[in-house]
Amino acid sequence: MSALPERSDGPAVPKVAVVSGGSRGLGRTLVERLLADGWRVATFSRSANAFTTAMTEEYPGSFHWERADLGEPDAMRVFVRTVGRLFGRVDLLVNNAGVLHQELLLTTPPKQIDSLVTNNLTSPILLTQACARLMTRHGGGNIINISSINAIRGFRGVSVYAAAKAGLDGFSRSLARELGTFNIRVNSIVPGFFDSDMTADVTERNREKIQHRTPLGRLGTAEEIADAILFLTSARAHFVTGQSLVIDGGITC
Numbered sequence: 001m002s003a004l005p006e007r008s009d010g011p012a013v014p015k016v017a018v019v020s021g022g023s024r025g026l027g028r029t030l031v032e033r034l035l036a037d038g039w040r041v042a043t044f045s046r047s048a049n050a051f052t053t054a055m056t057e058e059y060p061g062s063f064h065w066e067r068a069d070l071g072e073p074d075a076m077r078v079f080v081r082t083v084g085r086l087f088g089r090v091d092l093l094v095n096n097a098g099v100l101h102q103e104l105l106l107t108t109p110p111k112q113i114d115s116l117v118t119n120n121l122t123s124p125i126l127l128t129q130a131c132a133r134l135m136t137r138h139g140g141g142n143i144i145n146i147s148s149i150n151a152i153r154g155f156r157g158v159s160v161y162a163a164a165k166a167g168l169d170g171f172s173r174s175l176a177r178e179l180g181t182f183n184i185r186v187n188s189i190v191p192g193f194f195d196s197d198m199t200a201d202v203t204e205r206n207r208e209k210i211q212h213r214t215p216l217g218r219l220g221t222a223e224e225i226a227d228a229i230l231f232l233t234s235a236r237a238h239f240v241t242g243q244s245l246v247i248d249g250g251i252t253c
């Protein structure tokens with residue numbers, strides 16, 4: 001048996017995945033791997049880029065990108081309505097897009113707090129609601145919320161982001177209880193630091209500190225986080241729901 005988790009359950013009838021923030025970072029990696037595994041994939045971000053343009057050309061009929069902003073919660077329902085019209089169903093939702101703004105709470109303006117909660121919690125909840133309604137009509141589904149180790153350990157300057165991510169974990173657990181009866185699983189993936197645009201600003205000194213505190217001695221990669229997500233989409237995880245799976249090289253152990 002391969003040391004890597006098996007491929008996502010590459011379907012005979014293409015299943016449909018919704019991945020928020022699929023233009024860069026972890027979302028992009030997931031979109032690439034799901035498309036390669038035969039899924040139809042719908043994603044959104046605030047702007048198109050060379051990747052979304054290339055996927056649109058390479059996977060006509062199987063890939064859909066459109067502009068949508070987590071900062072506009074009503075856009076979530078509109079996006080899922082379009083996905084329903086285009087692909088007819090949703091089998092997998094990965095609430096991947098997130099917004100990190102680092103600032104001490106004492107100086108954070110209320111608007112910034114509101115925006116962090118809207119982007120990282122309210123909009124993912126609304127996206128989930130719209131997707132879950134479609135899933136109930138087609139025999140079930142799989143919802144994966146991308147949290148952060150900030151939700152389970154304290155770090156300076158990220159208290160509001162951490163609160164939103166911890167909210168997402170609590171949301172996953174309670175929703176798993178509500179949706180299990182519809183054959184819908186709900187889990188959180190809790191990544192540690194991995195290389196992406198979001199961590200591009202980490203100073204060399206902080207990067208060394210993180211590496212030093214991580215038993216495996218390095219930052220993760222988007223591929224490694226995607227491996228865990230694809231495990232949750234696979235047949236090997238069909239009895240897993242309501243859980244938070246930490247993928248962090250051991251930094252929180």
Ligand SMILES: NC(=O)c1ccc[n+]([C@@H]2O[C@H](COP(=O)([O-])OP(=O)(O)OC[C@H]3O[C@@H](n4cnc5c(N)ncnc54)[C@H](OP(=O)(O)O)[C@@H]3O)[C@@H](O)[C@H]2O)c1
Nearest residue numbers: 021023024025026045046047069070098148193194196198
């Ligand atoms: N990187 C890490 O070390 C780390 C650690 C723990 C958890 N996470 C979590 O993992 C997830 C993926 O992170 P990442 O590092 O891959 O992020 P990233 O490289 O910054 O990519 C974020 C993606 O989300 C989209 N996005 C950002 N803001 C958006 C908005 N307001 N509306 C719609 N789309 C938006 C971006 O496209 P546009 O900018 O064009 O909108 C992009 O496609 C996030 O939930 C993050 O909180 C990351």
